[in-house]
Amino acid sequence: DIVMTQSPDSLAVSLGERATINCKSSQSVLYSSNNENYLAWYQQKPGQPPKLLIYWASTRESGVPDRFSGSGSGTDFTLTISSLQAEDVAVYYCQQYYSTPLTFGGGTRVEIK
Amino acid sequence: EVQLVESGGGLVQPGGSLRLSCAASGFTFSSFWMHWVRQVPGKGLVWVSRIDTDGSRTRCADSVKGRFTISRDNAKNTLYLQMNSLRAEDTAVYYCARDVASCTNGVCPHDYWGQGTLVTVSS
Numbered sequence: 001d002i003v004m005t006q007s008p009d010s011l012a013v014s015l016g017e018r019a020t021i022n023c024k025s026s027q028s029v030l031y032s033s034n035n036e037n038y039l040a041w042y043q044q045k046p047g048q049p050p051k052l053l054i055y056w057a058s059t060r061e062s063g064v065p066d067r068f069s070g071s072g073s074g075t076d077f078t079l080t081i082s083s084l085q086a087e088d089v090a091v092y093y094c095q096q097y098y099s100t101p102l103t104f105g106g107g108t109r110v111e112i113k
Numbered sequence: 114e115v116q117l118v119e120s121g122g123g124l125v126q127p128g129g130s131l132r133l134s135c136a137a138s139g140f141t142f143s144s145f146w147m148h149w150v151r152q153v154p155g156k157g158l159v160w161v162s163r164i165d166t167d168g169s170r171t172r173c174a175d176s177v178k179g180r181f182t183i184s185r186d187n188a189k190n191t192l193y194l195q196m197n198s199l200r201a202e203d204t205a206v207y208y209c210a211r212d213v214a215s216c217t218n219g220v221c222p223h224d225y226w227g228q229g230t231l232v233t234v235s236s
Contacts, residue, residue, distance in 0.1 A: 040222035042158075049208055049226035050158065061224065093158055097220050100172045102148075102160040 122230030
């Protein structure tokens with residue numbers, strides 16, 4: 001199984017400042033035949049299901065604000081919120097869909113400082 | 114509007130069974146691979162099972178293999194999860210989720226999720 005490790009577990013960022021979340025996979029999720037990274041990011045607010053933000057490591061889902069961006073390749077990935085807004089308070093998860101079992105990171109809680 | 118509505122959760126004793134349902138609407142259900150993902154309240158997300166468009170190919174997590182069965186009825190636009198031999202560690206909110214429309218081979222992220230149904234396994 002591919003193990004996904006997120007860091008930090010939580011972070012507090014001032015409104016308007018940058019938030020950076022890291023995700024590391026135990027093996028590469030880059031598929032050589034199409035050069036795509038099988039990595040997604042989700043946002044989950046209390047009492048709600050997860051919401052897809054980013055897939056193929058850097059493709060923003062329709063309707064997701066452009067302050068959210070994804071980067072990285074192979075085994076190391078980053079989700080960046082360029083200017084934190086109050087509505088971004090949530091837990092963020094990375095997921096690999098390269099192979100079954102699909103696996104998620106442990107989550108990163110983002111709060112306002 | 115795409116909607117996924119889970120039902121069938123509740124309190125069950127260890128060793129018991131439940132069948133979860135996920136009613137889909139607002140899209141061509143038979144064209145999408147579907148998944149079940151669970152979450153212990155306050156904890157992280159765990160993938161449970163996946164099924165292809167016509168139900169011929171399924172995969173389950175090792176933790177539920179032999180106990181849980183995913184299936185679907187495309188005529189009824191409904192996804193199921195039959196859960197047998199339930200254990201306390203199966204207690205969680207169970208979500209159904211759809212693969213993104215642009216991805217059709219089952220190795221995809223999930224763009225729509227239901228609100229979840231809570232399964233509690235306790236005596």
